[in-house]
Amino acid sequence: MKRLFALLLAAAPLLAFAAETPNLDSVVIADVTIVDGTGAPARKGSVRIADGRIVAVGDVIPGNSEIVIDGEGKTLAPGFIDTHSHHDYDIPKSPDMVAVTSQGVTTIIVGQDGTSQWPLKEFYARLEKDPIAVNVGSYSGHNTLREQGMGSARRPATDDEIARMSQLLEDDMAAGAFGLSTGLIYETGNFSTPAEVVALARVSARLGGRYISHIRNEGFDLMPSLQEVIDIGRATGAPVQVSHIKIGVKKLWGTSDKVLKLLNDARASGVDITADIYPYTYWQSTMRVMFPNKVYDDRKGLELMLKESTPPEGLHFARYQPDPSIVGKSLAQLAKERNANPVDLYLTLMKLAIDYEKAHPEEERVESVIGESMREDDVTHLMTWEHANICSDGLSIGHPRGHGTFPRVLGHYVRDKKAMTLEQGVYKMTGLAAKHLGITDRGTIAEGMSADLVLFDPATINDRATLQNPTALSVGIESVWVNGRLVYQDRRTTGMHPGQVVRAAKKTE
Numbered sequence: 117m118k119r120l121f122a123l124l125l126a127a128a129p130l131l132a133f134a135a136e137t138p139n140l141d142s143v144v145i146a147d148v149t150i151v152d153g154t155g156a157p158a159r160k161g162s163v164r165i166a167d168g169r170i171v172a173v174g175d176v177i178p179g180n181s182e183i184v185i186d187g188e189g190k191t192l193a194p195g196f197i198d199t200h201s202h203h204d205y206d207i208p209k210s211p212d213m214v215a216v217t218s219q220g221v222t223t224i225i226v227g228q229d230g231t232s233q234w235p236l237k238e239f240y241a242r243l244e245k246d247p248i249a250v251n252v253g254s255y256s257g258h259n260t261l262r263e264q265g266m267g268s269a270r271r272p273a274t275d276d277e278i279a280r281m282s283q284l285l286e287d288d289m290a291a292g293a294f295g296l297s298t299g300l301i302y303e304t305g306n307f308s309t310p311a312e313v314v315a316l317a318r319v320s321a322r323l324g325g326r327y328i329s330h331i332r333n334e335g336f337d338l339m340p341s342l343q344e345v346i347d348i349g350r351a352t353g354a355p356v357q358v359s360h361i362k363i364g365v366k367k368l369w370g371t372s373d374k375v376l377k378l379l380n381d382a383r384a385s386g387v388d389i390t391a392d393i394y395p396y397t398y399w400q401s402t403m404r405v406m407f408p409n410k411v412y413d414d415r416k417g418l419e420l421m422l423k424e425s426t427p428p429e430g431l432h433f434a435r436y437q438p439d440p441s442i443v444g445k446s447l448a449q450l451a452k453e454r455n456a457n458p459v460d461l462y463l464t465l466m467k468l469a470i471d472y473e474k475a476h477p478e479e480e481r482v483e484s485v486i487g488e489s490m491r492e493d494d495v496t497h498l499m500t501w502e503h504a505n506i507c508s509d510g511l512s513i514g515h516p517r518g519h520g521t522f523p524r525v526l527g528h529y530v531r532d533k534k535a536m537t538l539e540q541g542v543y544k545m546t547g548l549a550a551k552h553l554g555i556t557d558r559g560t561i562a563e564g565m566s567a568d569l570v571l572f573d574p575a576t577i578n579d580r581a582t583l584q585n586p587t588a589l590s591v592g593i594e595s596v597w598v599n600g601r602l603v604y605q606d607r608r609t610t611g612m613h614p615g616q617v618v619r620a621a622k623k624t625e
Contacts, residue, residue: 195222
């Protein structure tokens with residue numbers, strides 16, 4: 117019966133036009149345990165949704181013309197909000213967004229790490245013309261602004277170039293961007309000065325925007341890099357967020373207390389600094405991040421990184437267009453196969469990748485690596501910081517975080533490790549995430565909120581994606597609704613595309 121009701125719900129847009137058809141747009145999800153996204157204790161009840169909104173919560177008595185979905189006592193939560201996503205790269209080939217909906221995610225925020233769709237106004241127009249299964253919002257990316265305003269120059273921006281980028285940022289903000297994102301470890305943002313970033317962040321702040329940053333260094337220079345974000349928050353008054361916070365070198369493992377003290381002291385001094393985090397001890401990025409000095413034939417720097425951050429056996433190739441046969445292999449495995457020194461081999465592969473990029477400028481994401489460099493206790497401690505929300509930093513290829521992040525938190529960290537309560541875990545994915553973005557109509561189950569909902573079984577929810585099979589779907593996610601429409605059930609998408617563009621709230625003078 118539950119499946120029949122769900123199928124009727126999916127068909128509602130077609131059936132609702134018939135005068136003799138009951139009001140299928142009004143649906144009661146009954147007999148659920150409501151975890152409402154505020155951190156409040158779970159409670160039994162039902163939820164009525166209509167016209168894409170939540171219209172009643174609690175002791176709801178269904179009407180004769182309403183569809184009733186039996187939740188069978190399982191947990192109903194707000195749809196999860198992924199505050200740091202790269203799943204916009206999946207949209208052209210997968211508008212059903214199964215990598216996202218299968219995790220219970222209903223809203224993704226893209227334009228991260230300094231790279232965003234350009235121009236944002238046109239990206240949003242395409243989404244409104246051809247919606248996808250989930251809601252989408254975006255930041256304006258610093259590296260993208262640099263590309264549009266000063267080409268591929270590997271140097272600090274001039275005053276004229278900063279003025280040009282400022283106007284481009286204003287255009288994105290007018291389109292609804294949440295603020296400025298930077299990827300200060302990546303080209304060409306890694307050549308920017310702090311003054312350049314502050315100047316652009318001031319533009320974002322003046323227009324009511326935020327600042328989110330993949331900091332300059334998550335390893336040896338972690339603390340100074342965090343301090344730069346704090347300084348930007350203090351100089352601009354904008355809310356600032358550290359992207360996918362981590363401690364990425366052995367030398368600093370076990371120092372999460374010091375990291376959180378720095379952040380808490382900044383908050384106590386008036387800086388609204390927060391963080392997002394994904395639940396894995398390994399990252400995914402370009403091969404370039406293994407060169408701390410931004411020189412891609414720097415043997416000494418690479419040797420240091422392979423010793424103190426990610427060893428050859430922990431460095432895996434997720435994408436490599438010059439030679440796809442190496443994908444899935446570790447640097448250590450490949451070096452053994454080729455009877456080569458790992459450092460020499462990496463330098464050779466890096467050069468080949470750069471040459472390939474020059475010969476194929478139309479291709480994106482020519483190479484990518486996954487590296488193990490964090491310690492589990494640090495991940496847990498940073499994740500449970502009261503001002504850290506959950507993100508995936510994912511897309512559908514490579515790292516298992518693209519398919520497994522949110523179920524992993526609820527399965528591994530909430531149920532198995534008991535690092536957080538269920539209510540706390542859900543809050544970090546919903547109400548807190550919405551607060552960090554300034555979104556006011558999503559993220560909690562309450563009357564008047566958008567009907568983004570996920571029904572899951574807390575006893576079975578878990579990730580299944582691995583390095584060997586990164587696209588395996590999670591288990592325990594029963595049903596997912598976006599703006600009141602069922603988009604995922606029984607480990608399948610429904611073909612519905614009710615997603616909306618989520619724009620930042622306009623600043624009122």
